[in-house]
Amino acid sequence: MMRDLAIRLRSLFRRGAVEAEMDDELRFHLERQTDKYVAAGLPREEAARRARIELGGLEQVREQYRDARGVRFLESLLQDAGFGLRLLRKPPGFTMVALLTLGLGVGANTAIFTLVRTTLFRSLPVRASNRLVVIWVNNLEQGWSRIGPAGQDYLDWKQQSTSFEDLLLFEHGSGTVTGNGEPEQVAGLRVTTNFGTFLGVTPVLGRTFTLDEANGRHNYAVLAYRYWQRRFASDPSVVGRGLTLNGDAYTIIGVLPPELNALWAVDVVVPFDNDWLKRVDSDLGVFGRLKRGVKLDQASSEMNVIAKRIAGERPSRRGFGTVLVPLETVRVEFIRPALLLLLGAVAFVLLIACANVANLMLARADARRREIAVRTALGAGRTRLLRQYLTESVLLGLLGGATGIVLALWCTYLFARFVPAQIPVPNAADQVILPVVRLDAASLMFAVLISLLATIMFGTVPAFVSLRCRVNDALKESGRGTLSGPRGNRVRSALVIVESALAFVLVIGAGLMIQSFSNLVGANPGFHSDRLLTMRIKLPDDAKNSPYKEPRQRAAAFQAFLSHVEAVLGIEAAAFAEIVPLSQDDMDMGYFVIKEAPRLAPGEHFSADYRDVTPQYFRTLGIPLLRGRAFTDHDSMENPRVVIIDEALAQRYFPNQDPIGMHLQIPEAGRPDREIVGVAGAVHDVSIQQEPRPTIYFPYLQSPDQTMSLVVRTGLPPESVLPAIKNAIWAVDPNQPIFNVRSMDEILSGVTSAHRVALLALSAFALLALMLAAIGIYGVTSYVVTQRTQEIGIRRALGAHPSDVMQLVVGQGLRLVLAGVAAGLAASFALTRLMSALLFGVRSTDPKTFAAAAAVLSVVALAACFVPACRATRLDPMVALRHE
Amino acid sequence: MTPRIELPQGTLDLLILKTLALEPQHGWAISERVQQISSDVLRLQQGSLYPALHRLERRGWVKARWGTSENNRRAKYYELTAAGRKQLEAEESAWRKLAAAVAQILETA
Numbered sequence: 001m002m003r004d005l006a007i008r009l010r011s012l013f014r015r016g017a018v019e020a021e022m023d024d025e026l027r028f029h030l031e032r033q034t035d036k037y038v039a040a041g042l043p044r045e046e047a048a049r050r051a052r053i054e055l056g057g058l059e060q061v062r063e064q065y066r067d068a069r070g071v072r073f074l075e076s077l078l079q080d081a082g083f084g085l086r087l088l089r090k091p092p093g094f095t096m097v098a099l100l101t102l103g104l105g106v107g108a109n110t111a112i113f114t115l116v117r118t119t120l121f122r123s124l125p126v127r128a129s130n131r132l133v134v135i136w137v138n139n140l141e142q143g144w145s146r147i148g149p150a151g152q153d154y155l156d157w158k159q160q161s162t163s164f165e166d167l168l169l170f171e172h173g174s175g176t177v178t179g180n181g182e183p184e185q186v187a188g189l190r191v192t193t194n195f196g197t198f199l200g201v202t203p204v205l206g207r208t209f210t211l212d213e214a215n216g217r218h219n220y221a222v223l224a225y226r227y228w229q230r231r232f233a234s235d236p237s238v239v240g241r242g243l244t245l246n247g248d249a250y251t252i253i254g255v256l257p258p259e260l261n262a263l264w265a266v267d268v269v270v271p272f273d274n275d276w277l278k279r280v281d282s283d284l285g286v287f288g289r290l291k292r293g294v295k296l297d298q299a300s301s302e303m304n305v306i307a308k309r310i311a312g313e314r315p316s317r318r319g320f321g322t323v324l325v326p327l328e329t330v331r332v333e334f335i336r337p338a339l340l341l342l343l344g345a346v347a348f349v350l351l352i353a354c355a356n357v358a359n360l361m362l363a364r365a366d367a368r369r370r371e372i373a374v375r376t377a378l379g380a381g382r383t384r385l386l387r388q389y390l391t392e393s394v395l396l397g398l399l400g401g402a403t404g405i406v407l408a409l410w411c412t413y414l415f416a417r418f419v420p421a422q423i424p425v426p427n428a429a430d431q432v433i434l435p436v437v438r439l440d441a442a443s444l445m446f447a448v449l450i451s452l453l454a455t456i457m458f459g460t461v462p463a464f465v466s467l468r469c470r471v472n473d474a475l476k477e478s479g480r481g482t483l484s485g486p487r488g489n490r491v492r493s494a495l496v497i498v499e500s501a502l503a504f505v506l507v508i509g510a511g512l513m514i515q516s517f518s519n520l521v522g523a524n525p526g527f528h529s530d531r532l533l534t535m536r537i538k539l540p541d542d543a544k545n546s547p548y549k550e551p552r553q554r555a556a557a558f559q560a561f562l563s564h565v566e567a568v569l570g571i572e573a574a575a576f577a578e579i580v581p582l583s584q585d586d587m588d589m590g591y592f593v594i595k596e597a598p599r600l601a602p603g604e605h606f607s608a609d610y611r612d613v614t615p616q617y618f619r620t621l622g623i624p625l626l627r628g629r630a631f632t633d634h635d636s637m638e639n640p641r642v643v644i645i646d647e648a649l650a651q652r653y654f655p656n657q658d659p660i661g662m663h664l665q666i667p668e669a670g671r672p673d674r675e676i677v678g679v680a681g682a683v684h685d686v687s688i689q690q691e692p693r694p695t696i697y698f699p700y701l702q703s704p705d706q707t708m709s710l711v712v713r714t715g716l717p718p719e720s721v722l723p724a725i726k727n728a729i730w731a732v733d734p735n736q737p738i739f740n741v742r743s744m745d746e747i748l749s750g751v752t753s754a755h756r757v758a759l760l761a762l763s764a765f766a767l768l769a770l771m772l773a774a775i776g777i778y779g780v781t782s783y784v785v786t787q788r789t790q791e792i793g794i795r796r797a798l799g800a801h802p803s804d805v806m807q808l809v810v811g812q813g814l815r816l817v818l819a820g821v822a823a824g825l826a827a828s829f830a831l832t833r834l835m836s837a838l839l840f841g842v843r844s845t846d847p848k849t850f851a852a853a854a855a856v857l858s859v860v861a862l863a864a865c866f867v868p869a870c871r872a873t874r875l876d877p878m879v880a881l882r883h884e
Numbered sequence: 885m886t887p888r889i890e891l892p893q894g895t896l897d898l899l900i901l902k903t904l905a906l907e908p909q910h911g912w913a914i915s916e917r918v919q920q921i922s923s924d925v926l927r928l929q930q931g932s933l934y935p936a937l938h939r940l941e942r943r944g945w946v947k948a949r950w951g952t953s954e955n956n957r958r959a960k961y962y963e964l965t966a967a968g969r970k971q972l973e974a975e976e977s978a979w980r981k982l983a984a985a986v987a988q989i990l991e992t993a
Contacts, residue, residue: 007941021960025911025934055930055931056932061935064931065934067935069938
């Protein structure tokens with residue numbers, strides 16, 4: 001066996017040497033035979049002739065010899081490929097267009113495939129990630145679709161549910177680390193002590209928490225990899241060292257692996273203890289790991305039964321249910337529709353590319369009709385010719401694929417530059433961290449696979465069409481008639497119709513996206529977003545010797561910051577607010593009842609978003625005050641409690657009434673009534689697409705918070721005033737961390753980023769599709785013109801006007817395109833529905849967009865037909881008549 | 885001159901192996917030897933000898949090396965391998981059985 005293989009390989013790769021040896025051997029034989037006859041008395045020439053005859057024809061023997069080597073098939077394949085390569089080199093125009101077309105198709109597909117694979121189908125770096133679900137509570141009456149549960153919910157679920165192997169509770173937070181260089185604000189995560197076992201995480205260093213560490217307060221901290229790198233320079237002896245977090249001494253017990261950053265982008269992880277768990281209020285995160293074999297809806301219905309039981313025991317949970325969503329879905333659900341849309345769109349581009357190349361191949365097969373006919377007449381077998389065709393197609397396909405891979409590399413570079421690494425998730429106070437998109441082995445496999453698939457699509461049709469042609473007809477026919485007669489033309493026309501239809505669908509998709517995006521950008525968010533700069537400031541009030549323990553101290557600090565910032569040159573207005581609109585920072589919401597309205601049943605109340613703001617907030621953001629007054633510095637602790645409500649709350653709870661002068665009550669013990677002193681315009685707080693939610697504004701001085709966002713409207717470019725603003729704050733307290741500095745433009749572009757990515761990519765694909773379709777239409781029209789040259793000549797000779805000829809040619813092309821538009825219209829009605837999740841302010845079947853897309857495609861088609869049509873009108877009738 | 889007969893299908897390999905059993909030979913000598921021994925009764929198609937040799941080489945029954953011929957020329961010598969020897973025995977006995985059976989049928993029928 002091995003020997004056989006060795007000989008075959010040698011024949012294949014050392015072909016020259018093997019051939020030379022064969023010739024040597026045969027020559028030796030002939031010499032000896034000739035010598036024998038010469039010795040017997042024959043003249044040398046006669047002797048040589050007899051020797052050759054006896055051997056049986058040198059060339060035949062050599063062929064038999066070659067057959068015996070067992071590499072015949074491969075050899076002829078190499079021959080075909082060599083021939084194919086020479087053919088491809090010959091008309092460089094054809095090859096360039098075909099390769100570029102294929103390359104664009106394959107490249108775009110590979111790039112999008114890679115993006116989708118790394119984003120949607122990436123498994124999380126934790127144990128059994130496909131069985132992890134996120135559990136929220138919801139309250140449909142209040143319009144809350146997903147809110148984080150409280151510690152007691154977690155304890156109840158853990159005790160009562162049977163669907164889960166384990167549940168993990170966590171809370172995002174932030175803290176100030178001191179004593180290790182300058183004070184720093186870190187992102188923290190507080191978790192139940194089953195953290196390590198739940199996720200199956202192996203720490204890089206040290207350990208995570210143990211289950212029994214939940215009994216009693218343990219100040220243990222596990223560092224995230226990035227924080228360990230950044231602040232401890234990846235010091236391997238960090239375990240056992242101390243960390244001062246919010247003034248408390250913690251002991252570092254371990255370092256997490258870097259992959260976990262994809263799940264939680266935090267710096268430090270600390271544990272909950274059991275007592276704490278009972279106390280923590282809403283807006284925590286809970287993950288559950290389903291038992292093997294338990295379906296999501298089984299778990300959901302069990303959890304809803306539990307929710308009803310809990311509602312019976314705890315009145316504050318009345319009306320609440322639970323929502324379970326697989327973790328892997330949650331993390332991408334926001335961007336998923338956009339990516340799937342792109343995946344579909346890019347497949348269309350490939351189909352169009354295939355149709356185009358098929359058309360090109362048909363045209364070329366036509367040019368080679370004579371060659372094929374001659375080869376058939378000389379005895380080339382049909383299978384041999386088919387093989388030749390397919391070898392050429394595969395060659396073209398693979399070269400196209402290679403071009404595609406290069407283009408895909410470039411595309412991923414573009415992704416890296418233009419697609420944001422993080423996409424904010426509305427309603428979740430969270431972000432999707434997009435992975436770095438890189439071409440990997442799977443991408444390359446995919447590229448090769450679709451290249452071959454494309455080859456089958458564009459290669460077989462022309463091969464069969466041209467093989468059907470009869471040898472005799474082809475040889476008899478004068479030079480340039482039709483190869484394949486009506487059949488070839490039908491195939492060609494069908495290809496153009498399909499191409500136009502596909503391009504039409506893409507143009508409609510892009511049109512809808514453009515309109516939707518301009519609606520999104522043009523929509524009024526309820527405030528003026530230009531020239532706004534925002535940053536977060538958190539007073540380190542939980543540190544032991546903090547000067548900010550008292551609300552009054554906090555209020556004073558923020559007032560001092562504000563007066564210093566307002567004095568900075570170029571600042572038009574400045575304010576503090578608990579949360580900046582659209583920033584996706586933590587939500588704050590709560591209950592209220594209206595003192596003047598009929599009493600609600602006990603335990604029942606309304607809910608609204610809460611906002612603590614300083615007096616200048618409305619002026620700074622340009623939120624209109626519809627009635628009443630803004631807050632002033634007199635709305636402080638010493639004076640009566642007041643609130644401002646927004647338009648959404650006013651319309652919903654005070655229809656046809658003047659809310660000014662009425663009172664809101666916050667249903668918690670010891671909170672006084674609050675008089676409504678103003679009504680402000682509604683603001684899109686969560687996302688531009690969502691209706692504004694009822695909001696209550698509280699004067700900052702009456703409920704001083706710990707973390708606030710500074711919002712500044714500047715007359716100068718925001719970046720240029722930033723240092724002065726920081727210095728103004730540091731003039732008050734040099735140890736005050738300032739973080740999350742963003743301009744409102746950045747925040748807005750984050751909010752619209754999924755749409756922008758979809759818009760850009762879809763528009764690019766639509767443009768590509770239009771270009772390819774135009775090439776296709778152009779190709780077929782000019783082919784038809786060449787084919788009908790004689791006919792056109794006759795028409796002209798009989799008195800047809802050039803405009804008649806123009807009409808004839810353009811009409812023929814337009815008919816195909818219109819057929820394509822009709823087919824595309826039907827497809828679009830079905831397909832654009834799938835993208836309605838991405839559309840804002842425009843229906844998926846918007847007639848205006850459909851009409852515009854049809855117009856665009858027709859214009860492009862007209863332009864594509866126009867060039868060959870012009871050539872047809874300029875034909876000299878005499879030349880045309882003689883044309884063969 | 886006795887009329888020559890064509891070599892029956894499949895016997896060429898056997899004859900080559902048998903010829904090589906005596907000593908290593910080059911191609912021309914093999915064809916001469918076959919004709920001599922068969923008293924020129926068998927007509928060996930010389931052209932088919934070389935592809936056959938190559939086949940045998942690929943199967944590992946013979947191995948080839950370049951050597952110098954009796955008239956001092958470079959020639960390709962073939963020699964039987966151990967596997968070739970086994971194959972020769974097998975083919976020989978098969979052939980004898982076949983020949984005996986055919987002869988018996990011809991005599992008695």
